[in-house]
Amino acid sequence: MLAVHAGVTIAGEAHTPRALIELLQHTPCDVLVTDLSMPDADGVPEDDLALIRRLRRDWPQLRIVAVTTLTNPSILRAVVADDAVSALSKAESMDALWQAIEASANGARYLGRSIVDVLACPRNDERATPQTVRLSWRETAIIKRLVSGQSIAEIAEALGCHRRTVSRQKRAAMAKLGVTHNPGLFSRLYACGILEIDSHI
Structure with a gap:
């Protein structure tokens, strides 16, 4: 649907974080539309924050439109x-997606709208008592290196x-930390203040 929209050129598509990184290394792109939880080659979802932070670190001029089903305010x-x-x-319309791309x-x-509603939740309601x-x-x-966007290999x-x-x-x-998956890990780190959000990480 985006391909037939005036003013849009699809530069490429990727289905895993690794394929996305490889594609960006040789394909110019102004705006990236990505799921926050892309599966890797083994079918395991890549951590959302790690992927976004790596993209911002390696391609600082790239604008990103993240599409998600997440409702965790901390993440x-x-x-x-x-x-x-x-x-x-993901429940929002194609018109909303286009508006996000155009704004970016x-x-x-x-x-x-749903993201704004989630972010409007009082912080005290989402913060567990730090242990x-x-x-x-x-x-x-x-x-800390995971938070910065580095992979296990890196x-x-x-x-x-x-x-x-x-x-x-x-x-x-x-x-x-009492978590079993990457989204839970990052949610726990930020919600309980174990690691603060740092734009320089």
């Missing part, structure tokens, strides 16, 4: 903390260890 606040990222729900192309940000969580220095380093290379070691330490940190 959505983290996603739209960057003015270059627009967001709307013009350097503005668009937030869908004392003791992460090792290695677990903390890995979590973290392993940076820390000089095997990918399995990074994955094991990540699982240990998740167990201590």
